[in-house]
Amino acid sequence: MAKAKGSEGNIRQKNKAVIFNAAKKEFVTYGFKGASIKRIAERANIARANIHYYFQDKTDLYQQLLSNIIDVWNREYDTLTVDKEPKEALSAYIRAKVMHSKDDPDSSRIFASELIHGAPVLNDYLNGDFREWLESQVSVIEAWIDQGLIDKVNPHHLLFLIWSSTQHYADFNVQVVAALDKESMTDDDFEDVVTSLTQIILKGCGIK
Known part of the structure; x- marks a missing residue:
């Protein structure tokens, strides 16, 4: 029975992933x-009925999509820990965020649109779990400052930066490619973004 349940769970997960990917394009x-x-x-x-098997309506699908986006971000980008050197941790964090803009720009755009519209769905999250997670990241940066590993900077504004x-390279990609006089950004372009942002941000933190 356990094997059957596991198989059913995998099918459910795969089907929802297909729906989420389609929903991203539609909402964007x-x-x-x-x-x-x-x-x-x-x-x-x-079939449309298959969507209603997993989601009550459009609102439920949108809410679960946003939760899925946040879960992925929290799982893959929670890299700032006190046991890591700030240069290593910040460099990895910047690279991961840039590559997410490259590989999954629609998630960033949907999240940005939700915030621009006043976060009607994410309001409770922003005032609860998000704030708790943010303070954990701030405490890491403050520990680095106290140890003299980075300059005294405002942790909140460093993270906002x-x-x-x-995410600018996802949310405002149309503006970016126009400014660069390109039809689209290449892999090399995104590597240049990683290099440039890493140099600027680490130098701003006093990290050589």
């Missing part, structure tokens, strides 16, 4: 109000 293209379950089903190449500068 039309926004929450303009998005439709019908088009999401067409994008995912599945990293978030905004890295």
Whole structure:
């Protein structure tokens, strides 16, 4: 029985991932109000009833999509720990965030749109789990400052700078490629972003 349940869980996870990927494109293209379950089903190449099997309605799908985006970010980008050297930890954090803008720009755009519209779905998260997570990251930066490993900088603004500068290449990619006179950014372009932002931010923290 345990094996059957595990198999069923894997199928459920895979099906929801397909729906989430289709929903990202739909919400980015039309926004929450303009998005439709019908088009999401067409994008995912599945029956509309299959979406309602996993999600009550469009609102439920949107809420679960945002939760999934946040879960991925918290799992993959929680790299700032006191047992790591700041140069290593910050460099890895910047690279991970830039590469996420490259590999999954729609997640960043959906999250940004939610915040721009006043975070109606994420308000409780921002005032609860997010604040707790943020303070854990701030405490790491403060520990580095106390040990003399980095200059005295405002931890909150350092994190805001990293978030905004890295996610800029997803949220404002149209502006970026126009400014660079390109049709799209290449892998080399994103590597240049990593190098440039890492140099600027580490130097601003007094790290050679």
